[in-house]
Amino acid sequence: MPDVTISHLSKKFAATTVLHGIDLTIRDGEFFTLLGPSGCGKSTTLSCVAGLERPTTGSIAVGDRTMVDTASRTFVPPEGRNLGMVFQSYALWPHMTVAQNLALPLRIRKVDRRRQTALIGEALEKVGLADMRDRYPHQLSGGQQQRVALARALVYSPTVLLLDEPLSNLDAQLREQARAWLKRLQEDLGITTVYVTHDQEEALALSDRIAVMSEGHLVQVGSPTEIYQEPATAGVAAFVGRCNFLTGKVAAASDGRTEVVLDCNGRRVRTRAAKAGVEAGQRVTVAVRPERIKVLTADRQPPPDANVLTGTVLSSSYVGARFEYDVRLGDHAVQVATGRPGLTGEITLAVDPEVCLLYPTTDVVTPDIEALTTVSG
Known part of the structure; x- marks a missing residue:
C-alpha cells in the first residue's frame, strides 16, 4: 500500500479559509488519525484526499500518482482515485440488500458478475457478515450496518481506506468493541488508513500516529504516546485527555528545571524545562495530568525531588477503575485521579x-473554585 503525501494544502469557502497550508505524509500501511474538535478542518482534509472537495491550493499524491495539484491544474475525480470511503452516516442504500450495496461500486467499475459474487463474498467474510448478504439495512443493527459500509469500501481493493467518524453512531459499549475489531482488521489487511474523529480516546487506541488539528492548522503530529505525554501546546494538552492548568511566574530556570511561583497559592513548584526556553519573571502555565498527581499517606514520604502541595477535597466521584477528586489549591481547583477511596478534608499531594x-x-480555562465549592456544598 502506498504513502499519502499532502503538500501545502489550503481550502477556502468564499472568504473563509478552513485549511491553512497542511503538510503531511501518511506512511504505507499506517493507521493515521486526524483528530480535533468540530470545525477544525479534519473532515475537509479527508474530503480533499477523497476528491469530494477541490483544494484552493496544494497537492495530494498517493504513492507516485498525483491526485490533485492546483499548480498544474491536475484533478483526478473521486471515481478515478481507487480510494475506499466510509461515511459517518454509512450511506447504505435502504432498498438494496447487503450484497447489492456491495455490488454497486463493482458495477461502476464494470466488474463481471461472476467476479462480483466472489469479491462480495470475500469482503463480507472479512467483516464477519458472510451470512447476511441477503438482508436489507433496516434488518441490521448499527454495528452491522457499519461493517457493511466498511465491506463496501473494501470490496474493490482500494489503495487507501478513508474513514470519517464511522463509529460515532454506535453506543458506548458497541463502539468500544467495534474499535478493537477495526484495529485488528486494519492490521490484518495492512491497508493505509486515514481516520477522522473528535474522540481522543478513540484516536489514542486506534492510531499509529495522530495529527491534532485546530482552526485549520496542524498543531502536532506524533504517536499516541507522544501526543499524550508530550503535548506541543497547552491546547493539545487540554484537548487530548484531561489536564490541570495552573498559571504562575518563572522564579528561576537552570539545570533542566524551571521554578515557578503559582498564582493560586504562592507556592514554588519545579517543572521540566520549557522546550522554547523561559526567563525569570515570565508568565507561564504549568500543566499536569490528574493521574500524575500522587496522594501521600501519613506513613509515606514523598520522593526527594517531588513538589509537595497541600489541598482540600471539594468533591469526589467513583468512575469504576478509579476515584476522581476535585481538590482546592489556594483559589483554584485541580482534578486528581487515584485508586484510593474515601478521601476527605485536607490531603497532601x-x-x-x-x-x-x-x-x-x-x-x-482553569476550574472555577467558587462554582465547585457551591456544587460540593
Missing part, C-alpha cells in the same frame, strides 16, 4: 517535576 509540562501563559 506529590507531583514529580518531570510530569509538569510548561507552556507560555495561554487562555486555557
